[in-house]
Amino acid sequence: MAYINENYLKLPGNYLFAEVARRVAAFRSEHPDAEIIRLGIGDVTLPLPAVSIEAMHAAVDEMAKKETFRGYGPEQGYDFLIDAIIERNYASHGLKVERDEVFVSDGSKSDCGNIQEIFSSDAVVAITDPVYPVYLDTNVMAGRTGALGADGRFEGVVYLPSTEENGFAPALPDRPVDMIYLCCPNNPTGTTLSRAELAKWVAYARENDAVILFDAAYAAYITEPDVPRSIYELDGARDVAIEFRSFSKTAGFTGTRCGYTVIPKSVTAKAKDGSRHPLNALWSRRHSTKFNGTAYIVQRGAAAIYTDEGQKQVAANIAYYMENARIIREGLSALGLSVFGGVNAPYIWLKTPKGMPSWTFFDKLLREANVVGTPGAGFGPCGEGYFRLTAFGGREDTEKAVARIREKLHV
Ligand SMILES: *Cc1c(COP(=O)(O)O)cnc(C)c1O
Numbered sequence: 001m002a003y004i005n006e007n008y009l010k011l012p013g014n015y016l017f018a019e020v021a022r023r024v025a026a027f028r029s030e031h032p033d034a035e036i037i038r039l040g041i042g043d044v045t046l047p048l049p050a051v052s053i054e055a056m057h058a059a060v061d062e063m064a065k066k067e068t069f070r071g072y073g074p075e076q077g078y079d080f081l082i083d084a085i086i087e088r089n090y091a092s093h094g095l096k097v098e099r100d101e102v103f104v105s106d107g108s109k110s111d112c113g114n115i116q117e118i119f120s121s122d123a124v125v126a127i128t129d130p131v132y133p134v135y136l137d138t139n140v141m142a143g144r145t146g147a148l149g150a151d152g153r154f155e156g157v158v159y160l161p162s163t164e165e166n167g168f169a170p171a172l173p174d175r176p177v178d179m180i181y182l183c184c185p186n187n188p189t190g191t192t193l194s195r196a197e198l199a200k201w202v203a204y205a206r207e208n209d210a211v212i213l214f215d216a217a218y219a220a221y222i223t224e225p226d227v228p229r230s231i232y233e234l235d236g237a238r239d240v241a242i243e244f245r246s247f248s249k250t251a252g253f254t255g256t257r258c259g260y261t262v263i264p265k266s267v268t269a270k271a272k273d274g275s276r277h278p279l280n281a282l283w284s285r286r287h288s289t290k291f292n293g294t295a296y297i298v299q300r301g302a303a304a305i306y307t308d309e310g311q312k313q314v315a316a317n318i319a320y321y322m323e324n325a326r327i328i329r330e331g332l333s334a335l336g337l338s339v340f341g342g343v344n345a346p347y348i349w350l351k352t353p354k355g356m357p358s359w360t361f362f363d364k365l366l367r368e369a370n371v372v373g374t375p376g377a378g379f380g381p382c383g384e385g386y387f388r389l390t391a392f393g394g395r396e397d398t399e400k401a402v403a404r405i406r407e408k409l410h411v
Helices: 006-010 015-030 050-063 079-093 108-118 133-141 195-208 279-290 296-306 308-334 358-369 395-408
Strands: 102-105 125-129 158-161 179-183 211-215 241-246 259-262 268-270 276-278 339-341 347-351 386-390
Touching (some): 006 133, 050 296, 108 211, 108 279, 276 279, 308 347, 308 395
Parallel strands (some): 125 179
Antiparallel strands (some): 102 259
């Protein structure tokens, strides 16, 4: 008799984007002539950098010849990519990362989702609220939580509210936790944690023998000097933090797939007998058992962004999105709305006017301005009363959407 993993039954349906699509379709059928602009996109829209395309074409040609064909590669990634990652993102900033501390993968969603496997099944998980749903859902699937309560929170999970009141810098947990997920710059709020705020978390993790799971998928969007690009910029983080990075938002690899995880060998956790073990060795074991490496062709495309020309091309694409972010942020502030994010991240998190529920604001924005965004409530209970717009659209659409919101939205 095969029984299912009943933890899966605790998860609600993938309600958020399905409900957005349903409401947009209903509006469209009632107003077939309305020109709807989508500022809810969580995906890049610009094509891959030319350097990546060239490198991938060359890699395809290598695959066509017996002499240069490649079969299975190292599970952890090719040295040419790992060395380029270390040089550009760590060594050149004075940060020490060794080759066997970097694990190349098919993206951060997999890594952020799979990392929980190497922790005990009774570990206590802390997540910020609102949050990128992967951290929470994968722990629900693994049985680290109880049921979903009427308040929208899973039993046993420690939620860390991130709101306007605390400047989107959550307070330390009020009870002991073991795994702490932090995303900076943040999706969905677009906000960041300062060096001082992050130092607080590193100190907490060191004192409480916890591990920080630091998602830096948007590191390349940081413009302000006080926001760390890597958690390893903080003293002591090499003993308590794992860092996730991705080529998706940095270089348009959302469909091409490449990311990496850094696990310093000095990050350890206890076995029940009290002995301490490096998490690097556990992840290495998991990676080589369950993963067979990212495609050689893709790794060549990813490595190309670390050339001088590649860095220029990537910066140009990010600048394009960040100009969209500026247009949205300034346009909505001028309307008197409270707007957060959009300075170090391609997300703008706005407070709905007059405390309106986020789904009510969704309908209002769609009806009055024909603009689609994402209701904050979909990212966690503390997202209620907020709304996410993204800077990943085209320039013309972004400008048109903001102009329309300013003319037509009654706030
Ligand atoms: C987009 C995103 C990622 C990256 O996912 P990939 O699987 O690498 O495409 C990771 N974390 C957050 C918060 C994201 O928004």
